[in-house]
Amino acid sequence: MDLPRDFLKKMEGLLQEEYESFHKSYEENNQHGLRVNTLKVPLEEFHRISPFALEPIPWTAAGYYYQESDRPGKHPYHDAGLYYIQEPSAMAVGEIVAPQPGEKVLDLCAAPGGKTTHLAAKMKQQGLLLANEIHPARSRILSQNVERLGIKNAVVTNETPGRLTERFPGYFDRILVDAPCSGEGMFRKDPQACAEWSLENVALCADRQLDILLHAGRMLRPGGRLVYSTCTFSPEENEGVISRFLKLVSGFEVEEVRAYDGFATGRQEWITEGAATIEKTIRLWPHQLQGEGHYIAVLKKTDGRTVEKRQAAEMFREQTRLKDYFEFAKAALAAAPQGKYMLFGDQLYIIPEQMLSVKNIKVVRPGWHLGTVKKNRFEPSHALALAATPNEVKHSLTVTSTSPELEAFLRGEAIKAEGEKGWYLVNVDGYSIGWGKLAGGVLKNHYPKGLRRHGSW
Numbered sequence: 001m002d003l004p005r006d007f008l009k010k011m012e013g014l015l016q017e018e019y020e021s022f023h024k025s026y027e028e029n030n031q032h033g034l035r036v037n038t039l040k041v042p043l044e045e046f047h048r049i050s051p052f053a054l055e056p057i058p059w060t061a062a063g064y065y066y067q068e069s070d071r072p073g074k075h076p077y078h079d080a081g082l083y084y085i086q087e088p089s090a091m092a093v094g095e096i097v098a099p100q101p102g103e104k105v106l107d108l109c110a111a112p113g114g115k116t117t118h119l120a121a122k123m124k125q126q127g128l129l130l131a132n133e134i135h136p137a138r139s140r141i142l143s144q145n146v147e148r149l150g151i152k153n154a155v156v157t158n159e160t161p162g163r164l165t166e167r168f169p170g171y172f173d174r175i176l177v178d179a180p181c182s183g184e185g186m187f188r189k190d191p192q193a194c195a196e197w198s199l200e201n202v203a204l205c206a207d208r209q210l211d212i213l214l215h216a217g218r219m220l221r222p223g224g225r226l227v228y229s230t231c232t233f234s235p236e237e238n239e240g241v242i243s244r245f246l247k248l249v250s251g252f253e254v255e256e257v258r259a260y261d262g263f264a265t266g267r268q269e270w271i272t273e274g275a276a277t278i279e280k281t282i283r284l285w286p287h288q289l290q291g292e293g294h295y296i297a298v299l300k301k302t303d304g305r306t307v308e309k310r311q312a313a314e315m316f317r318e319q320t321r322l323k324d325y326f327e328f329a330k331a332a333l334a335a336a337p338q339g340k341y342m343l344f345g346d347q348l349y350i351i352p353e354q355m356l357s358v359k360n361i362k363v364v365r366p367g368w369h370l371g372t373v374k375k376n377r378f379e380p381s382h383a384l385a386l387a388a389t390p391n392e393v394k395h396s397l398t399v400t401s402t403s404p405e406l407e408a409f410l411r412g413e414a415i416k417a418e419g420e421k422g423w424y425l426v427n428v429d430g431y432s433i434g435w436g437k438l439a440g441g442v443l444k445n446h447y448p449k450g451l452r453r454h455g456s457w
């Protein structure tokens with residue numbers, strides 16, 4: 001690999017006798033990982049059905065190494081949301097955030113959604129997961145991944161940390177700042193990060209990271225936990241940002257992180273005036289484990305201001321407009337889902353109970369999308385399909401992952417099928433993948449146009 005000379009010089013100075021083995025790691029290929037989405041398939045079941053040879057990743061309960069030649073991204077189980085393809089070291093972050101079902105959790109820099117989907121699996125569809133991404137196009141990709149993995153309790157926003165802080169002071173139990181960084185830890189995987197690297201950019205990233213972290217600190221409730229992570233090695237962006245934060249803000253302490261084999265500690269000596277507790281933060285090195293470079297710190301808020309009174313999400317008052325939805329639910333679902341229904345224009349959602357008002361906030365996905373209220377009928381959404389199981393609907397059609405029917409369905413074609421008229425949840429080997437509408441022996445295709453496949457795979 002053609003690595004930036006200034007980068008190598010800096011790493012040699014930092015790592016000294018360890019530098020040689022670090023440098024050698026660039027001669028090896030990066031490892032590939034997938035994380036099973038336990039919202040859709042229990043782990044033991046995935047072990048039984050997995051078409052791929054899998055090796056467990058030690059620091060993640062649902063994470064596995066796979067062989068690149070298996071191409072899990074092409075398998076229909078990917079479209080059905082059974083797993084998320086994620087760099088192995090990145091899986092340590094969600095484990096360390098460790099959100100509990102029912103909590104209020106913010107993922108502040110969330111796209112494309114690797115960590116959001118990991119946090120969601122741990123929350124088991126309960127509580128509020130606010131996934132935010134500042135870049136509009138990236139926030140839409142994040143939203144698609146939330147949909148694909150069948151997540152019901154996530155709200156996706158497209159905001160600056162500053163604007164979220166105005167709405168959510170002292171609100172969250174846990175916050176993840178997976179900060180934009182110089183990406184030094186990803187050079188093996190992402191040659192573009194390598195091409196864009198410079199010492200100036202490292203300094204720029206560090207200032208931006210501190211700014212994001214300061215906002216995050218204000219949104220944390222007293223007693224809550226703030227996890228900061230990067231995929232870079234530079235001490236300025238890691239130990240440096242945490243030390244600067246601790247100097248600027250009182251009432252936070254660094255918490256010990258559970259270490260696995262191969263995890264190393266943060267390095268106090270690499271920054272000037274580094275807090276001694278910085279050694280409780282962790283570093284993942286590509287020459288010490290099978291994964292790329294990462295840094296993770298956990299900060300606990302030991303005190304805080306009294307929390308201001310907040311505005312609850314607007315109540316929904318238009319029950320009459322839901323008549324067609326309830327008729328659809330009666331005909332197609334085993335039971336209408338419980339929750340706080342809300343209409344945004346003609347789009348119907350169930351929003352997480354703990355969500356606050358979204359007025360003046362750029363919302364990409366306000367909750368679990370159920371479908372569109374049309375004139376005299378209701379059309380169910382892809383998000384409703386992906387989060388449903390065959391026993392939650394009245395009619396379902398099972399196809400196998402290798403069947404021509406599934407290929408046709410994913411291409412957007414109609415399928416021949418017999419049965420009662422109505423909406424059918426199409427599922428691959430029992431895992432929901434989309435809607436079809438049956439009439440006259442033909443299942444009309446409702447697989448979203450943007451997701452359809454072309455040719456075979």
Ligand SMILES: C[S@@+](CC[C@H](N)C(=O)[O-])C[C@H]1O[C@@H](n2cnc3c(N)ncnc32)[C@H](O)[C@@H]1O
Pocket residue numbers: 090108109110111112113114115116133134135138160161178179180181208212
């Ligand atoms: C490391 S990536 C996040 C990866 C994501 N957590 C995942 O696991 O898939 C950092 C994200 O921060 C976003 N970002 C960039 N500048 C930002 C800012 N000033 N405030 C908040 N987020 C920012 C980037 O667009 C990027 O999507």
